[in-house]
Amino acid sequence: MDPELPQNGSKMTAVEVISGYKYYGKAKDPNKKIVLNHLNMSVTRGSIYGLLGASGCGKTTLLSCIVGRKFLNDGEISVLGGTPGTAGSGVPGPRIGYMPQDIALVEEFTIKETIYYFGRIYGMSKEKIRERYKLLKHLLELPGDDRYVGNCSGGQQRRVSFAAAMVHEPELLILDEPTVGLDPLLREKIWQYLVETTSTSKMAVIITTHYIEEAKQAGCIGLMRNGILLAEDTPNNILERFSCTSLEEAFLNLCQRHGPSEEADRNTHQTQTLRAVTAAPDIKKAIPALATATTEKKSAEGGGLFGEKRKPITDTIKQLVSFTTKRRMNALLSKNFLQMVRQPAGMVFLFLYPIFQLVSFYIAIGGNPKGLRIGIVNDELTNIRQCFNESLIHTYYTDDYECDLYKVSCRFLEKLNRSIAIQEYYDTYEDAYRDARKGKIVGFIHFAENFTESLQDVRDNVRDADDGSFIMSEIKVHLDKSDQQITFFLEKKLLQTYREFAESLMSDCRLPTQLANIPITFETPVYGTFDEEFTDFMAPGVVMTMIFFLATLITATIFITDRLEGVWDRTIVAGITALELLLAHIITQTSIMLLQCLEIVLLATFLFDAQNQGSNITVVGLLMLLGFAGMLYGLLISIFCDAQSTANFMATGSFYPMIILCGILWPLEGMPQYLQYVAYCFPFTIPSIAVRNVLTKGWSITNSQVYMGYGAVGVWIISLLLLCLLGLKIKR
Numbered sequence: 001m002d003p004e005l006p007q008n009g010s011k012m013t014a015v016e017v018i019s020g021y022k023y024y025g026k027a028k029d030p031n032k033k034i035v036l037n038h039l040n041m042s043v044t045r046g047s048i049y050g051l052l053g054a055s056g057c058g059k060t061t062l063l064s065c066i067v068g069r070k071f072l073n074d075g076e077i078s079v080l081g082g083t084p085g086t087a088g089s090g091v092p093g094p095r096i097g098y099m100p101q102d103i104a105l106v107e108e109f110t111i112k113e114t115i116y117y118f119g120r121i122y123g124m125s126k127e128k129i130r131e132r133y134k135l136l137k138h139l140l141e142l143p144g145d146d147r148y149v150g151n152c153s154g155g156q157q158r159r160v161s162f163a164a165a166m167v168h169e170p171e172l173l174i175l176d177e178p179t180v181g182l183d184p185l186l187r188e189k190i191w192q193y194l195v196e197t198t199s200t201s202k203m204a205v206i207i208t209t210h211y212i213e214e215a216k217q218a219g220c221i222g223l224m225r226n227g228i229l230l231a232e233d234t235p236n237n238i239l240e241r242f243s244c245t246s247l248e249e250a251f252l253n254l255c256q257r258h259g260p261s262e263e264a265d266r267n268t269h270q271t272q273t274l275r276a277v278t279a280a281p282d283i284k285k286a287i288p289a290l291a292t293a294t295t296e297k298k299s300a301e302g303g304g305l306f307g308e309k310r311k312p313i314t315d316t317i318k319q320l321v322s323f324t325t326k327r328r329m330n331a332l333l334s335k336n337f338l339q340m341v342r343q344p345a346g347m348v349f350l351f352l353y354p355i356f357q358l359v360s361f362y363i364a365i366g367g368n369p370k371g372l373r374i375g376i377v378n379d380e381l382t383n384i385r386q387c388f389n390e391s392l393i394h395t396y397y398t399d400d401y402e403c404d405l406y407k408v409s410c411r412f413l414e415k416l417n418r419s420i421a422i423q424e425y426y427d428t429y430e431d432a433y434r435d436a437r438k439g440k441i442v443g444f445i446h447f448a449e450n451f452t453e454s455l456q457d458v459r460d461n462v463r464d465a466d467d468g469s470f471i472m473s474e475i476k477v478h479l480d481k482s483d484q485q486i487t488f489f490l491e492k493k494l495l496q497t498y499r500e501f502a503e504s505l506m507s508d509c510r511l512p513t514q515l516a517n518i519p520i521t522f523e524t525p526v527y528g529t530f531d532e533e534f535t536d537f538m539a540p541g542v543v544m545t546m547i548f549f550l551a552t553l554i555t556a557t558i559f560i561t562d563r564l565e566g567v568w569d570r571t572i573v574a575g576i577t578a579l580e581l582l583l584a585h586i587i588t589q590t591s592i593m594l595l596q597c598l599e600i601v602l603l604a605t606f607l608f609d610a611q612n613q614g615s616n617i618t619v620v621g622l623l624m625l626l627g628f629a630g631m632l633y634g635l636l637i638s639i640f641c642d643a644q645s646t647a648n649f650m651a652t653g654s655f656y657p658m659i660i661l662c663g664i665l666w667p668l669e670g671m672p673q674y675l676q677y678v679a680y681c682f683p684f685t686i687p688s689i690a691v692r693n694v695l696t697k698g699w700s701i702t703n704s705q706v707y708m709g710y711g712a713v714g715v716w717i718i719s720l721l722l723l724c725l726l727g728l729k730i731k732r
């Protein structure tokens with residue numbers, strides 16, 4: 001026996017509950033649900049204790065308090081001589097074996113892996129696990145080693161769950177409905193095994209069952225109702241006391257005496273306690289039970305946030321100092337790994353989704369619009385076919401002083417090539433306008449009847465040119481401006497085309513080509529290139545949001561699933577701390593994120609030729625930290641959301657506002673000032689700017705705009721961490 005263990009309980013007593021009081025809800029709520037109403041219970045070592053009671057009477061809650069997963073609001077529990085949940089008590093931990101009501105097993109494990117997983121977290125050697133597995137496999141008639149738990153029938157899963165609870169031969173075995181769904185022969189075999197083991201060892205078993213009659217084989221029976229034990233005695237004594245032939249009859253008898261099944265009220269409580277005490281084998285228990293009963297109200301309202309008794313802080317510190325072993329960590333990591341690789345959909349999501357997203361981004365965004373149709377109304381030609389005559393377009397007379405132009409609209413149209421827009425020719429302005437209104441063309445270009453002559457008049461007679469010539473020499477463009485991006489593209493291309501057109505005219509007329517330009521020149525850019533693409537602006541934000549939200553979704557999904565399926569709870573009862581679970585998840589998730597970052601960087605660099613003027617390490621470092629923040633956000637969601645659907649709503653609900661406001665779709669400078677302040681608070685706004693600066697400007701981490709990105713993620717990580725701790729405290 002552990003020398004650290006308190007020696008206050010009898011050495012023969014495995015579990016002792018003294019005036020256990022527990023409710024769900026707020027302490028001050030008059031309608032709070034009282035589940036354990038000053039219950040007394042005593043389980044001796046080397047015996048089986050059958051806990052019987054109707055559904056909802058509080059059996060599972062009582063067992064959860066015994067294994068240290070829930071805490072009493074008042075009263076005392078002693079398990080194997082210590083208080084569950086305190087350092088050195090070994091509870092939760094390998095001293096107990098717990099089979100919860102739900103299957104609570106990892107579906108992606110095979111049967112053999114399940115037993116080995118629990119064996120390893122209980123600290124057993126490989127040889128010992130092998131030996132125990134062989135025995136349990138035979139006893140429980142388990143299916144083949146390599147059968148996945150998820151593919152087993154309900155009864156088979158229950159047997160595996162049973163084996164997992166017993167693999168390490170615990171001092172106290174707690175079985176919540178272990179025989180549900182098993183055939184009578186196997187039930188009998190299991191009972192036989194339990195009876196034999198308890199009689200030849202000091203192992204104590206607490207078992208709840210709906211098959212009341214099978215509990216006859218137990219050494220002691222507790223009949224529970226409305227949060228108290230109506231009777232606690234050997235099966236024979238109970239049958240004798242109520243002059244019944246079956247336990248079922250005795251239970252019915254007792255229930256009738258105690259009136260309708262309602263929550264026990266305060267007035268009845270003391271009499272109940274007395275009865276329970278007299279029925280209990282050890283009279284000494286009565287004294288503290290009575291004492292607590294009289295002070296019930298006072299103590300029930302004290303304590304922690306929900307009035308529960310909490311673990312002392314020193315215990316938490318002790319746990320932190322020596323909190324894991326290599327074997328346990330390996331077990332947890334291999335669980336995470338197998339859970340991941342054995343879910344093909346999950347693997348696709350983890351590793352192909354980032355590729356799919358990045359490829360779609362680069363292919364879909366930033367390219368020039370193609371196949372646009374633009375109308376041409378050319379009033380200076382009788383037939384557009386005239387333009388197809390090469391000699392007409394390019395031949396005109398030039399000498400040093402004169403330069404006669406002829407039908408130059410054709411030259412403009414020739415320069416406006418198909419990569420910009422496909423030309424549709426119209427005879428009249430009205431026809432083109434009608435088609436533009438119908439959406440058949442994106443707009444139209446109109447040349448006046450004397451376009452070329454007017455242009456020549458303006459060029460030759462600048463000051464004396466006719467007013468009308470100024471108007472007629474203009475190329476009139478009518479665009480459908482409802483699509484801003486297409487309009488920007490066409491305006492830019494039409495201006496470029498005009499510039500080329502005007503320069504070629506100047507050159508042919510032996511005039512300086514500069515005359516065709518507006519007097520503003522864009523010189524070599526300080527950063528970036530002349531043909532900088534919108535994708536370069538968006539890419540950092542897109543990648544960051546992807547890494548952040550993937551980490552959020554994965555974490556929230558894994559934690560909520562594990563919690564709902566009971567795997568989390570069961571692992572903790574086996575002695576794994578929440579910190580170990582978290583660390584194992586962080587290691588797994590960090591490896592996933594590292595692979596995701598690498599595949600993104602490689603793909604962007606080699607397939608899409610994305611520019612990076614700076615250090616890849618700075619970029620990947622920031623991405624990893626952001627992923628870590630995303631993971632904490634997922635954890636926070638999993639703490640506050642009980643269902644998977646709510647978690648999805650919360651993750652998706654926060655995704656869209658962040659995307660819209662973080663400046664990847666539109667520059668922050670375009671937002672109202674107050675919104676900019678809000679946007680800067682989002683987790684990827686400042687980091688996106690930092691990454692953009694590294695990629696396009698080659699800035700290093702010593703630049704304030706880069707280390708501010710790291711700082712912003714750091715602040716998010718700390719805040720999320722604090723919120724998680726707070727959430728865990730509130731939701732405990």
Ligand SMILES: Nc1ncnc2c1ncn2[C@@H]1O[C@H](COP(=O)(O)OP(=O)(O)OP(=O)(O)O)[C@@H](O)[C@H]1O
Binds near residue numbers: 055056057059061
């Ligand atoms: N977290 C909770 N919050 C509020 N009420 C709860 C909570 N957990 C259980 N209860 C309620 O407490 C009562 C006792 O539940 P418990 O699961 O302990 O019963 P039980 O005897 O194990 O039932 P069963 O045999 O059906 O499993 C039930 O009425 C249940 O609805």
